[in-house]
Amino acid sequence: xxxxxxxxxxxxxxxxxAPHADCVITADGAYxxxxxxxxxxxxxxxxxxxGPEPYAVPLPxxxxxxxxxxxxxxxxxxVLVHRLVQKRHAFSLLYPTGPGTGELPLGAVECPDGGTRxxxxxxxxxxxxxxxxxxxxxxxxxxxxxxxxxxxxxxxEIPGRCSGGAWLDRTGRxxxxxxxxxxxxxxxxxxxxxxxxxxxxxQIAADSDDRLLLADPDSGLLLIRSDAPSPGEPRxxxxxxxxxxxxxxxESLRLPDCTLTPFAIQPGQVLxxxxxxxxxxVDGPFGSWVGxxxxxxxxxxxxxPPKGWLTGSGLWTRDGVLRLPYATEAEPxxxxxxxxxxxxxxxxxPHTAPRPCAEPPxxxxxxxxxxxxxxxxLNRLVTK
Numbered sequence: 001x002x003x004x005x006x007x008x009x010x011x012x013x014x015x016x017x018a019p020h021a022d023c024v025i026t027a028d029g030a031y032x033x034x035x036x037x038x039x040x041x042x043x044x045x046x047x048x049x050x051g052p053e054p055y056a057v058p059l060p061x062x063x064x065x066x067x068x069x070x071x072x073x074x075x076x077x078x079v080l081v082h083r084l085v086q087k088r089h090a091f092s093l094l095y096p097t098g099p100g101t102g103e104l105p106l107g108a109v110e111c112p113d114g115g116t117r118x119x120x121x122x123x124x125x126x127x128x129x130x131x132x133x134x135x136x137x138x139x140x141x142x143x144x145x146x147x148x149x150x151x152x153x154x155x156x157e158i159p160g161r162c163s164g165g166a167w168l169d170r171t172g173r174x175x176x177x178x179x180x181x182x183x184x185x186x187x188x189x190x191x192x193x194x195x196x197x198x199x200x201x202x203q204i205a206a207d208s209d210d211r212l213l214l215a216d217p218d219s220g221l222l223l224i225r226s227d228a229p230s231p232g233e234p235r236x237x238x239x240x241x242x243x244x245x246x247x248x249x250x251e252s253l254r255l256p257d258c259t260l261t262p263f264a265i266q267p268g269q270v271l272x273x274x275x276x277x278x279x280x281x282v283d284g285p286f287g288s289w290v291g292x293x294x295x296x297x298x299x300x301x302x303x304x305p306p307k308g309w310l311t312g313s314g315l316w317t318r319d320g321v322l323r324l325p326y327a328t329e330a331e332p333x334x335x336x337x338x339x340x341x342x343x344x345x346x347x348x349x350p351h352t353a354p355r356p357c358a359e360p361p362x363x364x365x366x367x368x369x370x371x372x373x374x375x376x377x378l379n380r381l382v383t384k
Contacts, residue, residue, distance in 0.1 A: 156196020
């Protein structure tokens, strides 16, 4: 299974993505966590997703959480909590203890500079570690905030202001970030086993902003946003890590007055990136709904989400079932299952005008293996 990637917080002015997902899912799809609400009070909640039926466990502590508290599920079922206390970013692990909630403090990271923001990164593939980015005026610090030996540990200092965050492998070694430096934003790779060594990932054009939104370690499929094909107009595109084919920006992923943000890629499609189903959050004037897309089709299926969808959250099974968590008053912990529409030959001409963003819909090859990241030839583009 592939979980959604965490979007940066609304305060992250350097990232053009949609707001963060309403819940966070582990990389293996076993657990999820969200900040739930009881009247005016907020509390962490853990969801178990790998059983016959999903169920939620509330994890309230002695006082309500602030609305901006971040929660992050771990592979062992505990929930990491990130709280801002004055200028200190405190981290704790929460776990159920009979009728109550146990809390294990992990320590804190101090950010005395008022311009520094700290946020959690997407769950690491192993589920045993958690990382955070502290973005300062001129550099970004990568912290290991859970899974270390002695509380938060400094991992690397990266020149420039970083945003985003996507894992490129199953071991949790290669982390992709979007780095702003010199007035341009380019996706780079941080090697965690080599002291945070940084190398380029996306260099589509010298004067373009190239961001990585989501990556699938199995197939090497990358979903990106770049203004290379249309300066000043960021477009959603795709490429394959290590492929000899150019980056593509299909018209089917271009809806006027709408923002498309990928949140899950079908896993297990080794050497078949163009057959991977991609789930996208579609934000438009009528709200948010779900898009499903495959590169082989050049067609975006627009689907109505379940009522109470935890917007922007979801994961794929290997056999192409999209699982969307939702919460309603009648069903406070539910998962809707949608089967990805079957791939079909595209009937869309190579160059067509963008389709208007409609009202939310009713419910309805082989490539080369990845090569070392710094050699990935994602330096060309095709807009079709």
